[in-house]
Amino acid sequence: SWSEWWTHVGELFFWSLRDGLLALLIAGFGGYAVYARRRGLGRFFFNATWIFFVAFIARNGVFAPDVLDYNGYLAIPAWLAASGVGLLVAYLGYYRASWAPVVLAALLLFVMVAPPAPYHRSRHRDTFTWDIGREALRAAPPNAILIVERDHWVGPMWYLQEQQGLRADVTLLAHGLASSEWFWDHLYRRHPDLAPFELRGAGGRDARVRRFLRANSGRPIQVSRQALAVRLGMPSCPSEWLLDVRSRCSGNAHEPELARYASVALAELGEGSPGTDGLIALVTLDRGHDLYSQGFPRAAVSTLLAGVPRFDGLDEDSLATLPARIEPAVRPAPLYDPPVALGHAARNLHYAARIAEATGAKRLARYLMELSDAMGPVEPKFATLPASPANL
Numbered sequence: 447s448w449s450e451w452w453t454h455v456g457e458l459f460f461w462s463l464r465d466g467l468l469a470l471l472i473a474g475f476g477g478y479a480v481y482a483r484r485r486g487l488g489r490f491f492f493n494a495t496w497i498f499f500v501a502f503i504a505r506n507g508v509f510a511p512d513v514l515d516y517n518g519y520l521a522i523p524a525w526l527a528a529s530g531v532g533l534l535v536a537y538l539g540y541y542r543a544s545w546a547p548v549v550l551a552a553l554l555l556f557v558m559v560a561p562p563a564p565y566h567r568s569r570h571r572d573t574f575t576w577d578i579g580r581e582a583l584r585a586a587p588p589n590a591i592l593i594v595e596r597d598h599w600v601g602p603m604w605y606l607q608e609q610q611g612l613r614a615d616v617t618l619l620a621h622g623l624a625s626s627e628w629f630w631d632h633l634y635r636r637h638p639d640l641a642p643f644e645l646r647g648a649g650g651r652d653a654r655v656r657r658f659l660r661a662n663s664g665r666p667i668q669v670s671r672q673a674l675a676v677r678l679g680m681p682s683c684p685s686e687w688l689l690d691v692r693s694r695c696s697g698n699a700h701e702p703e704l705a706r707y708a709s710v711a712l713a714e715l716g717e718g719s720p721g722t723d724g725l726i727a728l729v730t731l732d733r734g735h736d737l738y739s740q741g742f743p744r745a746a747v748s749t750l751l752a753g754v755p756r757f758d759g760l761d762e763d764s765l766a767t768l769p770a771r772i773e774p775a776v777r778p779a780p781l782y783d784p785p786v787a788l789g790h791a792a793r794n795l796h797y798a799a800r801i802a803e804a805t806g807a808k809r810l811a812r813y814l815m816e817l818s819d820a821m822g823p824v825e826p827k828f829a830t831l832p833a834s835p836a837n838l
Contacts, residue, residue: 470528473553479531494526567703568718574711574726578704579603583613587666590686591659593678594670595621595680599726608636619658621674625651638783650678667691672736680821684737698770699742705730705752712755721788727753728789731780731797741774743805750798754791754817760810765806781827792822800826 462468490630527561531553542548579602585591594600600620606612617637623629634640643661647653656678659667668688669675675691683695686703708726715722730753737746744765751757780797782790795818803811818824 469553470531473549476524476536476688477537478529479536481530481533485830499829508831527826530552532750566716566718568715569720572706572715572719572722573644574715574722575602576606577689577711577728578707578827580606581703582668583607585685585687586613586616586668589615589617589618590666590668591619591662592668593619593655593672593674594688595674596670598729599670612772617662619754621651621655624655671732672739673779682736682740684740685740689736695740695774699737699740700747701748701752702733703734703738705749709752712753716755723755724786724790726789727729727791727794729753731789731794734794734797734801735777735780738801739774741772742770742771743801744768744770747798747801750794750801751787753794754821757791757817764810767810768802769805772805778828783825790824792818792824795821796824796826810823 456728459468462471462494487793498754523809535546535550564805575598582592582599583603583606589750592603594603600618600622603618604620607614607616607618614636614675617633617640619633620629630645641661643657647657649656657809659678659680667680668685668690669678669680669682670688672682672689675689680691681693682689684702685688706732712723717723730749730751732749737743737749747768748760750758780793780800782796783791784791795814799811799814799818802808802814
């Protein structure tokens with residue numbers, strides 16, 4: 447709708463202003479506007495640039511420019527606008543020769559001072575998704591089946607296995623692609639030792655995956671999320687990188703290696719690699735929810751706090767107010783307003799506070815909720831399933 451499009455335009459304006467791209471876009475459109483005084487290609491390119499912007503902004507129902515993939519969606523109109531800078535500088539160089547270097551230097555300065563500051567930029571050191579995918583593959587049992595979903599797991603692990611040759615014995619099942627026949631053809635070409643199964647049948651994608659797992663029941667299984675295991679009718683237990691599928695879990699759990707690495711990566715990258723801090727918050731929120739659902743609230747809170755920047759953690763006495771083990775249960779997913787591109791540290795703090803409150807650690811819950819309000823605030827859209835005293 448037009449109202450939605452104008453909302454997106456406003457969001458793009460403030461995002462471009464914050465990230466230092468607004469001057470570049472305005473200068474680019476200025477160059478096309480000057481060029482558009484000529485008939486033919488001049489007016490065509492000016493109008494085409496605007497059409498590209500309108501089309502690409504309006505067609506996206508979810509406007510999230512902080513997501514790196516989303517920036518790719520805007521690449522065509524952004525590059526068109528940026529190329530107009532050359533037209534503007536050429537025009538000024540022809541009619542106002544002394545202005546051209548000044549305008550060019552000003553634009554370069556805007557780009558250089560755009561956040562993150564040059565001395566804070568850490569994109570060149572950002573290997574977070576590569577590292578967690580690599581470690582998950584390395585830690586997998588021999589001949590295991592790994593069922594993963596979401597791009598930050600599927601993409602890096604797929605590349606590492608198929609292009610780098612890492613853990614060729616592992617069967618990587620991208621759950622989101624399991625409804626496509628080409629994916630199964632590809633999977634069986636890579637792993638001809640897999641037992642065949644009936645691809646077509648009732649029940650949709652999850653039923654197809656269950657038939658595949660029954661046909662290959664002798665292989666160990668790991669999943670990326672506890673909710674995914676529940677949908678497939680399998681029990682899950684904590685592990686260091688992914689979750690183990692087995693019927694009985696050990697009596698205790700600790701903060702997984704995934705969370706510890708996420709905390710180290712967050713401290714090293716800071717805000718210098720836009721998007722990754724939100725991804726780390728999302729990854730630790732997901733795993734914290736998994737641990738709480740599996741019945742390990744103390745490990746869940748520790749994992750949630752690993753996704754909070756500049757948080758030194760809790761001392762042992764504070765964590766000890768949380769029960770180490772409760773009865774496992776299927777718990778509502780932590781959904782929040784306002785919407786964010788990936789995750790947000792305030793959500794991790796809020797969910798940790800809800801877990802503390804539900805398990806009787808009232809003082810810790812108030813402390814974490816105050817931190818969440820200071821960083822957020824956030825509005826929960828789910829009901830916490832309390833841990834009854836009989837289950838503690």
